[in-house]
Amino acid sequence: MINEKDWKQEQERLDQVIEKLQARIAELEPEVDGLRNQAGDIRKRFWEEVTVNTSTDEDFEETFYSIKQQEALLSERERSYRLRMQQWKSMNRLLQSPYFGRIDFLEDGLGFSEQVYIGVSSFVDSDGMNFLIYDWRTPIASMYYDYSPGAAVYDTPGGRVSGTMELKRQYQIREGELQNVFDTSLTIGDELLQQVLGRGGDSQMKSIVATIQKEQNAIIRDDNSRMLIVQGAAGSGKTSAALQRVAYLLYKHRERLKADQIVLFSPNPMFNSYVSTVLPELGEENMQQTTFQEYLEYGLGTALRPEDPFDQIEYVLTEQSTREYEARLNGIEYKASVAFLQALRNYAEWLGQEGMRFNSIRFRDRDLITVQQMEAQFYGYDRSIRLANRVAMLQEWLLKEVARLERKEREEVWVQEEMNYLDKEQYAAAYKELHKERGVFDFAEQYEEVQELLQGKSRRDEGDFDYAEREEELLRRMIVREHFKPLKRSVKKMLFLDMVGLYAQLFGNKDDYVAMTKETEVPEHWPDICEQTKGKLGQLELFYEDATPFLYLKELIEGVRTNTEVRHIFIDEGQDYSMFQYEFLKKLFPRARMTVLGDFGQAIFTQATELYGADSPLIRLYGESDTRLIRLVRSYRSTREIVEFTKSLLPGGKEIVPFERSGKKPLLSKAGSDEQLVARIAEDLAALQAAGYASIAVITKTAAESSEAYDLLIAQGCPPLRLVTKQTPTFEKGTLVIPAYLAKGVEFDAVLIYDASSRMYHRESERKLFYTACTRAMHRLLLYATGEWTRFIEVLDTSLYEVRQ
């Protein structure tokens, strides 16, 4: 804490700033109102102000310009309104807590030091010169995060500025009142951070703007790398840093970067709601948020249904180790690999020479255009032309063919039959069209008459409008056109390509696969893998592991539909994506930079990708020179006792450093029977709730276990509980029962591991799942078992936990 004199000065300055903010808000208010009304008025009276007259070309031109002018006026007013509104909002945000930090910086060569107060946005005195508050994203504010008092530098577009930081101070201000002031010397934030981290959890993530740590600041402000990879321990602030980074980028490039040009890939839809308040809290608009699954579904359309990653993981966790199980696991691994990606590329090349598969174009139970015709046409094109281009040429040819056959079809008997059954409305439509045509015909008639008069010729009496004949022709045309519409649509959608057949063709016998893909090796249990894949395809479904490869192949054949608007993609829980998926994303967003945040210690999916280390394939995605790796080892979420316990669960966990915040050691409770176990958990839940923990999670291994636990706990008369499934749309505060893989990325005041016995967690592949579950706890971690403890606990040093007697 600071001395009384300093406190008084700080309070005075705070009062002054608040007064100035209030004055500015009062000044802005009428402007905001005025502009809002003006824009509203213009919008309402838009058509009164423009003179619409289209009788002559000149009138038309005048009308056109009058509309343009009115539009320009409206958009100008709306722009100023938006700008003022933004200012007004950010002033109001500042009013509650104008700043959280201050540094006094003496620039080399200058005789005086500047007091730099730092807040969530800038505020300049009415003279326009004096910064009362600096936005945390300004270059000078970066020193607050990067340095302790002493020598310090910061980079500006004009070059590097060096000097001495004479003071570094932190503030807690609530509703305009100074609550705490700390002077920091060594590392920033320790005291403030202690306070922040000691608080209870929330159903929504919070901004960390006041306590960003140096290594997190490096992630936030990185502006050069095409690819930024962050490997960070559980709770090290990866997601938090990612969101601050979005806010930073939006500020730094505010002239050209809009929030919807940034996409965040979240681990599940619930996560979207969890992080959705951070950016608005910082005064920025939210970026686009999606899940990879959503992307897959969009890409595949309605024809094929992809399994989701949660069903896949349920299978992996619950099935017994049979031959089919091993085969599926091998399949998952192989289909996630770069080798398979290359195999598909080679396959596409092979298809350029032979083996394409088409669907014939059928109409009324007959082939209008046969597969053989398409093959002949397709392989008749110059073979040096790229596959996708040849497919486009074929599509064009098909559209022409369909149009030709449509004309031919008009003479068919069925058309005549259908004509007899036309209803009134269809007749009316035909009649209308006929009259339109008649109008044109009349005009042509008149023209011809005049021409002939002028030329002194007598007219032949031909060309009279034969109504009946025209009508029939028109009706035939109409009927056939209606029937051909779906055909044309299907050609436009490339449904003449037998995509399912093309993908299934890969999964035949080994020799064919090798010949088609130039692969030398196939994974073990290949025949089973083939059978499983084709079995699923037969039901018009795709395994999760097949969905991305299938789409990739589709793009290789049909041409890639890229998104060039998006400039940044963020991938949270990046270890859960396969290399295959990364390659796909790179292709999909050719103009975007990529930020990948993840933790290999939490890699619970079979297709996981190692992010860090020399052999990380992710580094090769954009090449080493375009890639920057950052590692976070300090964990902020959990107390020291919880981190000491969880880090020992991982072979490479030694490097994880807990943040100095103390609490109780994890508590192990063993019960004699399932009933006893449930009774004990129910008791503990009630005690935790009574102790004021607002967010509590009972974490299970699978969804099936969750629903069982939920039923038993409810039957035990537990206080209000909520069961979370993959369909749950948002996170809410309270007590939840949730499978570990859905709790990824989020945190709770207290975590209860429902069953940590050896029958639940024993396979090596389950170690990381167990670790992920335990690392969700901020303040309390309680573990239960009926039989033996899982071997992951058995081997731990007994000083790391307490055992309930």
Ligand SMILES: Nc1ncnc2c1ncn2[C@@H]1O[C@H](COP(=O)(O)OP(=O)(O)OP(=O)(O)O)[C@@H](O)[C@H]1O
């Ligand atoms: N610099 C910081 N200041 C304050 N709180 C922080 C800071 N860094 C992280 N935290 C807090 O630590 C917790 C964990 O952060 P976050 O969820 O971003 O970590 P993560 O690395 O994404 O975790 P996981 O991989 O386990 O999902 C959050 O409560 C976050 O607010």
